[in-house]
Amino acid sequence: MIENPYIPDLATINEIIVETPTIKTFRVTLNDPSRMEAFRFEPGQVGQLSVFGVGEATFVINSPPTRRDFLQFSVMKAGEVTTAIHELAVGDQLGVRAPLGNYFPYESMKGKKIVFIGGGIGLAPLRTLILFMLDNRADYGPITIIYGARTHNDYCYKEELKEWGERKDVELILTVDAGSPGAPIREGFVPTVLNEVAPKPEETIAITCGPPIMIKFVLQNLVKLGFGEKEIITTLEARMKCGIGLCGRCNIGSHFICKDGPVFSLAQLNSWNYEI
Amino acid sequence: MNRERLKEAVAEILPGVDAVIAYGQGFDAAHGEPCFVTKKEELEGLILNPLCEHNLASYLPSRKNKKTGVVVKGCDSRTIVQFLQEGLVKRENLVIIGVPCTGVVSAKKLARALDHQTVEEVRFEGETVIARTPRGEKRIALADVSPDKCRTCRYPTPLIYDVLVGEPIESDKDPAAVYDDVRELMGKSLEERKAYWEKEIGRCTRCYACRNACPLCVCQDSCIAETRDPHWQSQRSNLSEKMMFHFIHAIHLAGRCTECGECERACPMDIPLGKLKKKINMDMLDLFDYVPGIVCEDKPPLYTFKVEEKKIEEHEL
Amino acid sequence: MSDVTANKELRIVGFLCNWCSYGGADTAGVGRFKQPTDLRIIRVPCSGRVDPLLVAKAFANGADGVLVSGCHPRDCHYSEGNYYARRRLEMLKRFLPFIGIDEKRFHYTWISASEGQRWQKTVTDFTKRIHELGPAGKAVLDPADKAVEEMAS
């Protein structure tokens, strides 16, 4: 008998954090304590959340593997499933199929400088890795985080942003698409701010996630800044149903975002002629 | 049908349009296919004979903003009239080459007549189709392998065109016979009709080819057969869902369907889908004296009303 | 009525216009007019809101009868909704028997808010007719369709 990959674990919502008017973060634990105890994952892996009767959607597990009291998912209200998830309350049941997909190659990043470039809800997968690196701080060089949102209200993880901003070993640069006058935050789109900050490519890994259009220009700008295509990492999204490389939606040629991704280097994407 | 004159007409309009949609030879001798002509060199590939059964007007709404030439038969021209009624195409972006037509071949019926053998050659002599398969040559009357729509065709000459290739033809078909197939089924008992559709629609694979090939199914990807909001249908492949899907298709074409037969032609399961739409059209004619796709300025009867409806009587209990 | 209600209740779905027939049903209720209880009322803003697909869906999900009632012609709250409804519902009434649904199981009519008695008569007569016809049967439903079966049983 092979394990049934379509049947989710049942899980309970323990805590809900309202991040922005459209984004909520859910902290869940699997109902079966032994399954929860045995649950292992790597930073960047995703899970499918189910609201029974509505359907499933894919989200990154944005809590780091180093903190295992709960699994955290951030959900932007957009379609049928995300709307249903937003309507859930603490104590409600969810289905979880996780972990799925690959993860950030954090071993090969050891000793390197790290630049994170995120936009909107795209900070979620980066958060996992940021927290993982902060929990293993000695393994990594200086960390720079460039994070943009549409407006001040659209920042996720505000508490953590505050904490990271105060840390000496993290450089945090925040930007908004349209700023309000006098605010102590930059104004400008993320790819533009990236150019202004102009991180040095030497011994540095750049990791980006955000809306497709942002990723597209960030990748272009990183190349212009001199980053090698193997040193540029992104994590992609697509319409997914199965999450295990079968249903046929999320493929880039013979590679599936759900199974072989979501984390890819620009070198990989280029070799598959993939254009965002 | 005069191929040389068609080629001339296409060549003439080609410089002024993005493409001319005409007919070419299909994958074997028994099939025609739509052919998008953009270069003069491609004219040699054009055909004009009874293998031209496709309704090329189907492509026009997706090319609304591109200047397009299109070859249409009488039946196909009704689709364009309907498009114009509903604002789905722009007349100024169309160059219509009309072709009077005395009947086409249904590739499906021809395959049946030839026992599904590979077809090596097809030629036409007047009203006769001569087809060669590994089993030899067979002569078949065109009328025996024509789509049902040809048998009662009222509009052999296109109703709208810029260029007419050939001389106009008057219909010699009996207008009263158009809905004979519908009447025949209505002549059966309720149980028989139910059993008939259960058997026919039971074969449906829910591939949606009928919908996607239908020139007047304009919702396309927002079709409520698949949307989750509104959630009319599940994706189960049971009879109830199949019936519901075809009900939706028929109702949404009420008073709009020009009976071009593309739904039936595209259906890989040979379901007589056109009959569902014809039944409604028959009632539209009876109730509102209306035939879809004839007059550009008309409005589909369900998009309008009269305060006094002469033909609708209150139903007693 | 006793002859009707004596039998097992059947499933009759009624789509009633908020501005008239729904009021008519209410008037009948307030007037304590005796009427059968098979009808499940769905209030709609106008008979023009009744998409023929709603009726089809009701039958697909196991309704034994469907009744639509709106404002009398010329009395539509939105001026012309019931005129459109009349055309659509007439089309539907003629189409249903073509696919094997008895047109007698579907009735559309016009009843104003003040016509409590007319409402009572309509619902009584229609219910009686459906009982005479008996349950619609599940022939259009596939036995594998569990969800539909569940609703229909």
Add this chain to the structure above:
Amino acid sequence: MKREAGFIPKDGWNAFLASLAKRFNLYVPCREGETILFQPYHAESVICLDRPAASAPKGVIFPQSETLFSFELKKKAEDPRKVDVELKSEGAPQDTAIVALRPCDARGFSILDPVYMDVDPYYRSRREKTTIITLACPNPYPGCFCTSVESSPADKSGSDVLVTELDNGYFLEAVTEKGRTILDDNAIQDGAGYKEEAEGRQKAAHDRVKKAFSGGKKVKISQERLLSDEFWEETTAKCLSCGACTYLCPTCYCFNITDEQTVNRGERIRSWDSCMFPHFTLETSGHNPRTKKAQRFKQRVGHKFVYYPEQYGDLGCSGCGRCIRFCPISMEISKVVAKLSEEGEGSTKDAAEGARS
């Protein structure tokens, strides 16, 4: 010792089916009006062996829609606003046999196997419980191109038994252990003496199939043409995106998963889906990587002739020709592959001419 070859005289065929029906849920190609479809066998079945069925019998093992699991929402006693979820999955499938499918359809299963066998318990359990008794194709039908994908009208891959129709009866070859069990039946005669006649028939049929492109499994797809938007735009101008090709195909396996719920219970359903539909890849955000039919058709052809081979080392197409035969606009996938192949149009045309003459 179990028999490797068997023979059933013409008049013994119906009894053979009837005896199979006692042991298996039996699917046979039946005439439904003008259409041939695989249907559950019953005594009155109008069985048609004359030509391939309209759709592949893929659905017997990979149903068009199936319940992955059902769920029930139960109100909690202590707080009726909260519900507990209970999940239930379906029981095990029964012994099943498909008879008289064509070798291209059987090969379809062998193309689905590497995708599903190790990960998908639904497919696997049905596949393991199903015996496949294939009928060798006596001659090609319009659109057939099995020899171009290194298959043949007597291809054994995916089958448990291969049946070849002879003048006086049917020659049965066991392909697998399951197949040998089928032949282990007193009503089946020893068939060793008919082997030669059967092979003669098989070869004759093979030679009649049109060769659409050369290279077989190693068909060299030109990267340049594969990546050319212009190539695909031009190729697919006439495509209606109708999707019929994908639903009839023995090797298309894309699916959708949707939830259906009544008041407090429901099911998660898997149903066939089609890469030819724009919403197949439409994301909630509105972003869609394959908005154009050119992109979608490239995906369909690319999947079968480039991506699948990269993943599993074989072509993802069995050459059954249904997508050509039933295409309302005569899209010819074999011709598209010929055009895509590095040898280009010219050489394949020659090959095709050569095969015809």
